[in-house]
Structure formats: structure tokens, C-alpha cells
Amino acid sequence: MPAEQSPALPIARTCPYAPRDEHVRLRETDPVSKVTLPTGAEVWVVTRHEDIRALLADTRFSSDRRRPGFPMLDNGSGAPTDVLPPLLLTMDPPEHGPARRAVLGEFTVKRMNKLKPRIQEIVDEHIDRMLAGPRPVDLVRALSLPVPSLVISELLGVPYDDHAFFQSRSASLVSRTVSQEEKQKALFDLAGYLDELLRAKEEVPTDDLLGRQILRQREVNGAVDRKDLMGLAFLLLIAGHETTANMISLTMLQLVRDPGAREALRQDPGTTLPAVEELLRYFTIAEQALARVAVEDVELGGRLIKAGDGVLALAHTANRDPRVFPDPDTFDVGRGARNHLAFGYGHHQCLGQNLARLELQIVIDTLLRKIPDIRPAVPVDELSFKDDAIIYGIYEFPVTW
Numbered sequence: 001m002p003a004e005q006s007p008a009l010p011i012a013r014t015c016p017y018a019p020r021d022e023h024v025r026l027r028e029t030d031p032v033s034k035v036t037l038p039t040g041a042e043v044w045v046v047t048r049h050e051d052i053r054a055l056l057a058d059t060r061f062s063s064d065r066r067r068p069g070f071p072m073l074d075n076g077s078g079a080p081t082d083v084l085p086p087l088l089l090t091m092d093p094p095e096h097g098p099a100r101r102a103v104l105g106e107f108t109v110k111r112m113n114k115l116k117p118r119i120q121e122i123v124d125e126h127i128d129r130m131l132a133g134p135r136p137v138d139l140v141r142a143l144s145l146p147v148p149s150l151v152i153s154e155l156l157g158v159p160y161d162d163h164a165f166f167q168s169r170s171a172s173l174v175s176r177t178v179s180q181e182e183k184q185k186a187l188f189d190l191a192g193y194l195d196e197l198l199r200a201k202e203e204v205p206t207d208d209l210l211g212r213q214i215l216r217q218r219e220v221n222g223a224v225d226r227k228d229l230m231g232l233a234f235l236l237l238i239a240g241h242e243t244t245a246n247m248i249s250l251t252m253l254q255l256v257r258d259p260g261a262r263e264a265l266r267q268d269p270g271t272t273l274p275a276v277e278e279l280l281r282y283f284t285i286a287e288q289a290l291a292r293v294a295v296e297d298v299e300l301g302g303r304l305i306k307a308g309d310g311v312l313a314l315a316h317t318a319n320r321d322p323r324v325f326p327d328p329d330t331f332d333v334g335r336g337a338r339n340h341l342a343f344g345y346g347h348h349q350c351l352g353q354n355l356a357r358l359e360l361q362i363v364i365d366t367l368l369r370k371i372p373d374i375r376p377a378v379p380v381d382e383l384s385f386k387d388d389a390i391i392y393g394i395y396e397f398p399v400t401w
């Protein structure tokens, strides 16, 4: 396809609640097609649900950012760096399986249920603090960000007192507007911090995820690979709070926009979990995060993807695919959306999904119970959405009651 015919990314949204119009057009007319990235590289975009599942389940597509042709959304974000080892997210089989299994046990539903009382306590404390303080309050700062941040810090064994430090570095790393120098600095800062933390944990064992990984490595390998654990800590710390935080803000926005759904959930908290699935489908916040490069020639959706071609899976567009979700642009709290791609699909499917679901469920139930009349303190069309970030969300969400 000639370069001038390839639409250029990024494309702004015309509606904060819908995928980009151009992506929807491609899904209906040219579902596996080429686009031009800001770097000038031409890559494939895949927009239909069925094709994305095939792509993400196929090991002929690699997640390794160091491979030539890997689609970078900006000049160098996620570029190879010696500071970190390959992360779970960027590993391919056969390395990926054992690395994932080493930590999988920390994220089972059973394990998450054990965290439930502590998550409830954290959510209660933050909402009570909101209720006791002045109004309006920015929900992002008061609840959305601190809750998942505190939960992942405690799970990993990272002191929450350092949250301002790691939250600001994480925000830089997932932004598309922050300069490469700033991103590199954020990366070095975080890596240095985690290296120091792990060194201390090696000396004085702690009963937390990182402490348990140290013990495990000593048992299995006879020694600790600190760089490997730093990569794990880095990934979990960033993935564990940026994503869920954005999802909490968008969830509350959607529930204030849809009073019927909000009332249904308030009256029957038993329906919260299916509602969480619909919220995940509707917003698909990690839309820009699913990238791969072909390591062999592969036919996908009737197109030949050549070895070395970059591919982006536009999961938000696919989660509005009418072939899978009837009336897909309607937010239907009772839909019970299954098979959505908000957590990806295949061997890299989100490791923290059970934790994210639990946090969202507890926040929704508690907030609707404690502050049933919560509402935006500004017109919602004045909110500033994170159209520029790799993970979608809202920068600030002033609320009152």
C-alpha cells in the first residue's frame, strides 16, 4: 500500500467515550491495514476482535521491543535500555512461560480474596477522609490513584511513603508527550530506587511478594538475580497502579453519567462484578499498549504480514466490534461482557486482572454506599482526558456530593 494512503497515528478522539472514528472505519472497511506512526514507520493495525485474538495467541508475533520493526508509538519509548532486563511483558516463549509461572501464584483469585479485607480497609479510609474534608475534591488524587498505589506497594513490599516519587516517574513513563530525556531519567531513578530496596530485602528478609521472590530464587537457583527482580518490581509497580487508577476514575465518571446503572448497582451489589467487565470493555484503557512484531511471514485476516513488520492491536475498537458485542457503543451495565480484550489475550494476558477486578468492585460498592449522591463538580465536557497517554484516563476529576 503506498505510504500516502496510510492514515497517520496518533489520531485524536472525537468522543471521549468512543474509539477513534478512523479506527472504526478501518474495522469496517479494511480490518488489517497499514498506518504511519509518528516515527515515520509504517505498521499494521488490527481492528477486529477475531483477528486480534488470532494475533495475540500466535507465537510467531513477538513482544520483544529490541527486535527490528517493533512498533514504537513515539521516538524511543520503551526502547532497549541496559538499565532493565527484559520484562515479562516483553519476553517471548520459551523464556516467558517460566518467568510468568514464577510469580503467577501471587495473583490467583484465592490469593486476591485474602487481600480483600485490607483493600476494603484502604478504600474505607480514603473515602472517609474525602467525607471529612472540604468539597469539591479531586477524585483522582483522593481515591483513584492512592488506592491501587497503596495496594500494589503493600503487596510488593515497597514503602508507600515513597509514593510521590514512584507515581511521578510512572506517569512520565506512560506519557506520550514527556521528552525522551525525562523518560530516561524516570527509568534510571526508578531502577536505582528498586535496586537499593532489593539489596535491603536480600539482607533483611521481608514477607511480601519481592521478599518471597528472593527466597524462591535462592531455593531454585541458589542465588538472587537482582536485575531480574528489579525488572519484575518495576513492571508490577507501574502496571499495578497506573492502569487501575485510570479505570477507577473512568468508572465513576460513567456511573454518574448513567444514573440508572448507578442505582441498579447501589441496590444490588451482586451485579457489580459483571458491571466491571462492561466498564473494562467500554473503556479499554490500554488501547495503545498491545504491540507486536512478526518473526515469520503470517497471514492474518486475509493479509500477508511479513517477518519484521510491526503490528498494533487496537483492542478498544475490537471491543466495540458488532460481530461480538451487539449494540457495542451502548454502555449496558447488565451486558455481562465476556471475551473482551481489555486485559489482552493469550500468553501475555494481564497478570494483575484479578487484583484490578477486586479493587474496582470494592471501590464501586463502597463509594456508592458511602456517597450515594456523588456527582461531578464541573461540567463533564470540561474534563481533561488522557488522549496523549499510552493508558487512557482522566487527569483530574473534581467531584462533590
Ligand code: HEM
Residues within 6 Å of the ligand: 063, 088, 089, 090, 100, 152, 235, 236, 239, 240, 241, 243, 244, 247, 285, 286, 289, 290, 291, 341, 342, 343, 344, 345, 347, 348, 349, 350, 351, 352, 353, 355, 356
Ligand atoms: C499485561 C491491561 C491491571 C500487571 C497486561 C496487558 C493488558 C493489561 C492489555 C497485555 C499486554 C500485552 O499483551 O502486551 C491492564 C488493565 C488493568 C491492568 C486494563 C486495570 C484495569 C494490572 C495490575 C497489575 C498488572 C493491577 C499488577 C498487579 C500486568 C503484568 C502484565 C500485564 C505483569 C504482563 C503479563 C505478561 O506479559 O505475562 N495488562 N492491566 N496489570 N499486566 Fe495488566
